[in-house]
Amino acid sequence: MTMTPMRDRLFPSALFALFIVLATGCERKEGCMDPLAINYDAEVETDNGSCVYEVPGTYLNLRFNHRLGGVDFGYGAVATNWEGRKVKFTLAQFYMSKIKLGTTTFEDSYLLVSARKDLLGVGHIGAGDHAGLSFNVGVDSAVNHLDPATWPFDHTLSSNNIDHAHWSWNPGYIFMKLEGRVDTTAAMDGDADAAFSIHIGLDELLTNVALAGNMNVSGDTAIIGINVDWLRFLDNVDLRLERSTDSFNNPGLAVAVKGNIASAFSLE
Amino acid sequence: MGLAACERDVEHPLPVDVPEWFPEMVVPADNALTADRIALGRRLFYDPLLSRDTSISCSSCHAQAMAFTDGRQVGLGVGDRAGKRNAPSLTNIAFVPAFNADGGIGTLELQAQGPIFLHEEMDFTIAGFLERIAGDDTYTAMFGAAYGRRPDAFGISRGLAAFERTFVSGGSRFDQYEYQSVSTALSAAELRGRDLFLGNVAQCAQCHTPPLFTTFAYENIGLYAVYADSGRARITGLAQDNGRFKVPTLRNIALTAPYMHDGSMATLRDAVAHFNNGGVGHANQSAHVRPLGLAPQQVDDLVAFLQSLTDEGFVNDPELSEP
Incomplete structure (x- = not known):
């Protein structure tokens, strides 16, 4: 205690x-x-x-190991995507909810994971072994459409949040923002200078991620490490042809990125 | 201190001067109108600190002299970034059931937050604004008096909405004639235009129904064969909503040029001429939009009538101006 x-x-x-x-x-x-x-x-x-x-129990933190393929994530750092095309990120963030470790679900814990942050608190859990970690990328529909100004001041979902990501014109959270620049030359020998902006939202694009593994937590605090490879979100996306979606105006690209979400995460 | 000293904590509803011929103003339970809330919202509405480069405020796109529009085809945000639609009038915004031309937003409190964040508008954050006013004792006191809390998104959104709900306009010459028995309030041309507007030939009032001069329905008026802006369909995803936009109020319409969702019509005469021609025949076009066969004099009369909907008291009301 x-x-x-x-x-x-x-x-x-x-x-x-x-x-x-x-x-x-x-x-x-x-x-x-x-x-x-x-x-x-x-x-x-x-x-x-x-x-x-x-x-009671142990306070659980998640530590995010932000990656661009084989190297550490860096804003503006040029990386190579699935087809060998140069890509760099200028904004990378997503909301995480319904975090579940073993049989414990953190119902009220919402995280705004940014490539600028690596350690985020989740909540208390009983010490011991826990099998499996799962979470949603995005915000469940029951919460997604509430007025973000009504959350407590420091709540992740509050519009007071400096990284607040929310569509005002069709209210709901922007589950994931991927923005940056890409080389669009056919020979892939140019500079990463063409802007891309991929905003994933809408209830139907909420994505569950399940990571298998046995995790032991003990003591006052515990940390579970999660790898996030931001390049993987763009796997098999042809950024020469498709570089922008707000989910409404280009649902095909949004669905393609949603399909990559689960594979972008792994346990450290 | 006894209880009497704490009575200022109790909210006292502040009646807004709503014409008796208007519908009831419904105010959210968490944002009853009080003088303190209206005062806070008024300061916020005119405060350029809400924009990233402090160049614009809400009033930049919603100027009182133009019935809270900006006279531009589309709004201009920070860095002169062009918006996507014509800035709507905030006339009688308290009675609007859904916001934006596509009706995607259900409350005025939620709508008030949007422009602060939008890239093509203020392109800022509430967190950034709160940092700017952190040392402003006046703001701190105003938020405390209005909502009993420190400056935050709740107070910003509620305050702005409270002030905007006072944008009640029912003092035009049409109102004098129609509801206050001032038989001389309208000229002969305006009276002819009124009869056309309300009558079965033009049927304007089918959609622009007094006293608010809108039904708030979403209609396709046949502006284009192919719409660059899908309108209501952007929200619903339904093909039958393509090109449908919320019917705007016509109160103060003479002050809110240019017209249409994209500001594509420069004058009232252009707009009336469009309806007289009957639209381009879009698949979703409203049945009310069809060739009217109005003579030039009748078009003039309709324009004259629309000009009688201007409420000079509203656009010159000192209570709505920059504090």
Whole structure:
């Protein structure tokens, strides 16, 4: 059993609550307002970020090993795709949801995986051996169409997120963004200078990924490593002919990339 | 401090001056109209800090003097990036059930977030805006007063929507004549145009139905044989929705040129002439769009009537201007 103070996460809220009290002149009892916390106080009117929770088990993190084929991922780094064509990425990110390790599903955990980040927290899980890791690339339909402004401030799906990816004109998250440049010469001897922009979304393009393996977690925190080969998302895509989709305007390209998603992941 | 000192936390609905001949204004439960919310939204609406290079605000494409349009064929975003459609008027936006010309967005609160992110509009992020105003005590106080929270996407989207819901326009000369018994409010030409508009020959009111001058239906008006913009079909994926766009309000229409979803018609006369000609005969074309056989004088009368829908009080209302 570990005790996890939540003040780091809630500190900005506490500051704001303090401001409101000062601004309005209202004297309110401060403390913890979350009934799930062990120091919950029903008489508290202002949450000051002091909630403390009993947290069972091990906190699971996922570490992403971003790759471009045989080399480490780098924005602007020129790599060679499935047909020997030069490709470089300028934006690479996707949403991950319904993460399941063994028999434990992290129902409320949503990650925004960016090639700029390598370690993301998932949640607590019982220590021990767990067989199989699976997740969705994208956001399930029940959540996909909610107003992103209604999530808590620091939630992954909030439109406060600096990497927020969402179609405003037909509301729903952009599950995956792949943007960059590619050499489009027939001889594949030119520069990677033609822009490509592939945005995958829509409920029907939600993709489940299942990775087989036995994973042991123990201690306060555990890390499971996942390889992501960003080039594999573009396997068998002819980027000379097809370089843009918002999923609506070129569903064929979106479906082709969706078909590559599962094979782009592996366990470290 | 007793409870009395905390009464400012309670939301007091602020009645907007809605003409009695208008339908009821429905406001979301999480965004009841209050003076504080409208004030916050008003500041946000005119704030260029919402755009990546701080060059444009909501008002750049939605200027009050033009009934909250911009006079351009299509909107211009940061770096003069051209948008894809003509900026719609925000006249009576509180009564609109779905947003954008294709109706893809169901709430004004959700719509308000879109332009901030769109590459061809503000091309920015809410996170970036929040960073810019982090030291702005006035903004912090306004968000707190309006929504009881620090500046965030919720307050931005709700505040903008609250301010836009005050864009109520029902003070035209047509309103004076039709609903307030001012028999001299319309000229003879405007009255002839009114009769054409409401009557069975032109049948304009079938789609542009008073008092809002729209049914909010999606119609193909036969602008093109092949539409570059698929309109409603972009949302539904249905072939029968190709080229169908939401029927726009005609209130303040004389101020919102150019016309059509793509701004392809420069004048009101061009638009009336299109309907008089009956469209190009697209497979999805509305049955209401067919050759009308109107004489030039009748076209003039219709244009005159449309000009009577201008609400000078609305476009000069100081409460809607830049604070």
